[in-house]
Amino acid sequence: MGAAHGHRLHFHAHSPLHRAPAHLKVAALVTFMLVVVATPHAWVPAFVAYAVVLAALVALSGVPVGYLARRMVVETPVLVFAALLPFVATGPEVDVLGIGLSEPGLVAAGGLMTKATLGVLGSLLLAATTEPRDLLAGLERLRVPSQLVQIMGFMVRYLDVVTDELRRMRTARESRGFTARDPRHWPVVARSAGALFIRSFERGERVHLAMIARGYDGSARQGARP
Amino acid sequence: MTTPVTTPVLDLRSVAFAYPDGHQALFGVDLQVQRGERVAVLGPNGAGKTTLVLHLNGILQPGAGSVAVSGLPVVRENLQEIRRRVGIVFQDPDDQLFMGSVRDDVAFGPRNLGVRGAELDRQVMRALDLVGMADFADRPPHHLSFGQRRRVAVATVLVMEPEIIVLDEPSSNLDPASRRELADILTGLDVTLMMVTHDLPYALQLCPRSIVLSDGVVAAQGSTLDILTDDALMKSHRLELPFGFDPHVC
Numbered sequence: 001m002g003a004a005h006g007h008r009l010h011f012h013a014h015s016p017l018h019r020a021p022a023h024l025k026v027a028a029l030v031t032f033m034l035v036v037v038a039t040p041h042a043w044v045p046a047f048v049a050y051a052v053v054l055a056a057l058v059a060l061s062g063v064p065v066g067y068l069a070r071r072m073v074v075e076t077p078v079l080v081f082a083a084l085l086p087f088v089a090t091g092p093e094v095d096v097l098g099i100g101l102s103e104p105g106l107v108a109a110g111g112l113m114t115k116a117t118l119g120v121l122g123s124l125l126l127a128a129t130t131e132p133r134d135l136l137a138g139l140e141r142l143r144v145p146s147q148l149v150q151i152m153g154f155m156v157r158y159l160d161v162v163t164d165e166l167r168r169m170r171t172a173r174e175s176r177g178f179t180a181r182d183p184r185h186w187p188v189v190a191r192s193a194g195a196l197f198i199r200s201f202e203r204g205e206r207v208h209l210a211m212i213a214r215g216y217d218g219s220a221r222q223g224a225r226p
Numbered sequence: 227m228t229t230p231v232t233t234p235v236l237d238l239r240s241v242a243f244a245y246p247d248g249h250q251a252l253f254g255v256d257l258q259v260q261r262g263e264r265v266a267v268l269g270p271n272g273a274g275k276t277t278l279v280l281h282l283n284g285i286l287q288p289g290a291g292s293v294a295v296s297g298l299p300v301v302r303e304n305l306q307e308i309r310r311r312v313g314i315v316f317q318d319p320d321d322q323l324f325m326g327s328v329r330d331d332v333a334f335g336p337r338n339l340g341v342r343g344a345e346l347d348r349q350v351m352r353a354l355d356l357v358g359m360a361d362f363a364d365r366p367p368h369h370l371s372f373g374q375r376r377r378v379a380v381a382t383v384l385v386m387e388p389e390i391i392v393l394d395e396p397s398s399n400l401d402p403a404s405r406r407e408l409a410d411i412l413t414g415l416d417v418t419l420m421m422v423t424h425d426l427p428y429a430l431q432l433c434p435r436s437i438v439l440s441d442g443v444v445a446a447q448g449s450t451l452d453i454l455t456d457d458a459l460m461k462s463h464r465l466e467l468p469f470g471f472d473p474h475v476c
Contacts, residue, residue, distance in 0.1 A: 158324070215338035216338050
């Protein structure tokens with residue numbers, strides 16, 4: 001199972017940031033992201049200012065930097081993509097260690113990396129300081145369509161169940177002497193993923209039956225708790 | 227058995243059902259459950275027990291025959307009322323509990339029936355009290371033990387004040403203590419109860435009457451003790467008592 005409290009992205013503490021209402025935090029994050037994305041690449045001081053704001057918030061939240069840093073790994077694919085840009089982009093080239101790199105590519109890569117990092121860090125901070133349930137209630141207060149909020153609620157509810165199932169399947173595989181180490185093992189892992197998908201799909205059907213059995217008729221009459 | 231004088235809570239007449247893929251699971255099931263009874267439906271795996279359960283609240287509609295709950299036929303127009311009258315506790319509590327907290331989950335059913343506010347809170351806490359889970363109202367269901375989750379699942383149907391509670395394999399995956407706690411809770415409830423199981427000692431403990439479902443028909447019915455001690459009947463329907471269990475000494 002996940003952490004003892006809340007979710008594995010959530011860091012239990014009692015900072016002002018933890019106490020702030022979820023809908024304000026969501027609105028603030030979205031606004032922050034829009035501003036970051038809209039800032040031209042060349043405005044370096046602006047990005048420094050954003051980073052300082054984020055760093056201050058992290059300090060205020062009491063979430064350890066290492067905790068956030070480990071979870072920043074999700075950004076890797078974006079970083080890899082950004083690192084490729086200077087090699088594939090066109091335009092005037094500069095020589096770096098004897099390799100010709102596209103100058104617009106370098107600028108785009110730098111911008112992409114900065115913006116992605118700020119965004120991921122901001123989102124992680126929101127996740128670390130907000131319980132999933134509060135986050136969903138916050139989204140509801142922000143008038144996000146209730147079907148969407150319900151879907152996210154299901155995801156939160158079943159994430160642990162599915163990851164648990166995945167872990168049990170891996171344990172069972174490994175008990176029979178299989179450990180996925182190199183790409184030749186991927187087909188087996190893929191088949192496990194397929195089996196997990198089928199199981200989750202079937203569970204979805206069963207959950208739906210259980211909901212119907214309690215009088216659910218597809219309307220969004222649930223809403224937030226009164 | 228005396229002849230029924232009141233309308234049975236459950237009245238199934240010649241219920242037959244085939245799945246869309248052609249597999250026929252039920253071949254004409256006749257069965258009645260009277261108010262206040264506790265009945266076990268026994269049968270080996272694949273006997274059609276779960277299919278039968280899904281007919282009781284109209285999730286599956288019989289291909290032939292009829293189902294009625296306290297005289298109300300299970301047809302599309304009545305489904306909302308039928309589902310209030312018949313509470314089904316499914317085998318895997320993770321299928322049944324899907325909201326973020328125990329309280330929200332128990333509130334899900336009554337809210338679908340239009341209950342709101344203080345009345346909703348009162349009903350929810352009453353149901354949680356009945357299963358001894360009131361202290362866990364604000365916990366997320368996935369942080370509870372399996373036995374606790376099953377008890378909350380029972381609360382999610384109790385809160386609808388159903389006329390009959392149907393439990394699908396209520397003792398599966400429970401440790402002996404949780405199993406006994408659940409039995410205590412179920413025997414303490416003043417409600418008509420039907421449980422589908424192959425846990426025969428549990429059936430004997432909880433249900434005075436049993437129905438044997440085998441190959442999609444009711445193969446036998448009578449007092450649970452009589453059925454469990456009828457060796458020929460037991461053998462012909464793949465029913466076996468656990469090693470060392472003697473129904474006579476219970």
